Amino acid sequence: MNAPISRMMLAIKKTQPQPGLTWQPQTRVPGVGPGDVLVAVTHAAICGTDRHIYEWDQWSADRVPLGVTVGHEFVGRVVAIGDAVTRTQIGKRVSAEGHIGCGQCEPCRCGNGHICERVDILGIDCDGCFAQFVKVPQENIWPVHDDIPDHIAAVFDPLGNAMHTVMAAGVSGRSVLITGVGIIGMMAVGIARAAGAGTILVTDTNPDRLALALELGADLAYQAGDPDWPADARKATQDQGPQVLLEMSGHANAIRQGLGALRNGGTAALLGLPAKPVTLDLPNDIIFKGATVIGINGRRMFETWYQVESFLLAGRIQLDRIITHQLDMQDFEKGVKLMQSGEAIKVVLKIPHDEE
Ligand SMILES: [Zn+2]
Numbered sequence: 252m253n254a255p256i257s258r259m260m261l262a263i264k265k266t267q268p269q270p271g272l273t274w275q276p277q278t279r280v281p282g283v284g285p286g287d288v289l290v291a292v293t294h295a296a297i298c299g300t301d302r303h304i305y306e307w308d309q310w311s312a313d314r315v316p317l318g319v320t321v322g323h324e325f326v327g328r329v330v331a332i333g334d335a336v337t338r339t340q341i342g343k344r345v346s347a348e349g350h351i352g353c354g355q356c357e358p359c360r361c362g363n364g365h366i367c368e369r370v371d372i373l374g375i376d377c378d379g380c381f382a383q384f385v386k387v388p389q390e391n392i393w394p395v396h397d398d399i400p401d402h403i404a405a406v407f408d409p410l411g412n413a414m415h416t417v418m419a420a421g422v423s424g425r426s427v428l429i430t431g432v433g434i435i436g437m438m439a440v441g442i443a444r445a446a447g448a449g450t451i452l453v454t455d456t457n458p459d460r461l462a463l464a465l466e467l468g469a470d471l472a473y474q475a476g477d478p479d480w481p482a483d484a485r486k487a488t489q490d491q492g493p494q495v496l497l498e499m500s501g502h503a504n505a506i507r508q509g510l511g512a513l514r515n516g517g518t519a520a521l522l523g524l525p526a527k528p529v530t531l532d533l534p535n536d537i538i539f540k541g542a543t544v545i546g547i548n549g550r551r552m553f554e555t556w557y558q559v560e561s562f563l564l565a566g567r568i569q570l571d572r573i574i575t576h577q578l579d580m581q582d583f584e585k586g587v588k589l590m591q592s593g594e595a596i597k598v599v600l601k602i603p604h605d606e607e
């Protein structure tokens with residue numbers, strides 16, 4: 252039943268233990284096992300994670316094997332399926348969850364595959380989607396609704412990070428502080444607004460990002476470097492501080508200031524990854540405060556995906572100002588540089604296919 256597929260493909264790989272990524276026009280198309288689905292990728296988005304791998308920071312050097320095809324955010328069409336595949340068919344437009352759970356460990360068996368003990372992540376631990384074709388286990392495939400355009404479907408993964416953070420914290424009717432409005436923080440502004448948040452406060456170092464966050468639904472925006480912002484934020488929230496903190500920056504100061512600003516009994520959901528261990532004032536900012544702190548990793552499979560689809564189909568999230576660039580696959584380096592300079596927020600790559 253499988254259509255014939257060329258054996259070689261274009262791919263973008265990490266081949267050297269130094270900054271950069273390598274254009275590999277002669278990469279073998281992945282073979283498909285019994286439970287696998289082969290997807291012809293049409294659009295792939297550059298994630299902050301891909302940027303870390305490009306820059307080859309300490310995390311990447313410790314984690315990413317050389318030779319891996321990078322990328323984990325995509326949409327495409329199914330072109331081949333293994334003999335045991337029952338969940339999708341050739342020709343379907345699909346995206347996929349990039350966290351591949353083992354299916355055996357306690358979190359996996361309890362429906363928490365996103366925090367699997369032995370997770371493999373697409374484009375990090377195994378070959379990803381910056382290629383003409385990507386292989387994904389059928390369990391990870393997400394069918395894309397016809398009314399969702401390709402460039403939006405390509406960013407379900409980070410949108411899912413933002414959705415999971417907002418939903419885990421519970422924002423409805425509560426004041427929300429979002430520290431860091433990069434890609435996911437910016438998405439979280441719109442989702443929190445759509446999910447019925449009260450006053451939304453944001454902090455960032457980039458004035459353009461702060462201005463955009465206000466346009467997308469934030470009520471007040473503060474320069475992260477301004478020492479007065481925690482006091483101003485407190486005033487803006489009945490002199491008690493925000494009830495919810497969504498920490499998206501990973502910066503030690505933002506984490507400390509955000510937890511410091513949080514109201515007694517508040518909830519903090521932490522998604523940003525600090526580069527080093529962070530010192531916290533646990534007694535004052537968490538223990539005496541009775542705060543709830545939630546770590547956020549990935550997205551819930553597939554509860555978060557249904558939530559993202561439902562918000563998109565209801566027209567409740569606007570991404571046109573967040574997906575700032577759509578580039579040809581060959582221009583991936585330009586895409587990374589646009590992200591590094593802050594000019595781009597989200598960059599989507601268009602993957603060429605001759606035969607189409
Ligand atoms: Zn991502």
Ligand SMILES: [Zn+2]
Binds near residue numbers: 356358360368
């Ligand atoms: Zn597992």
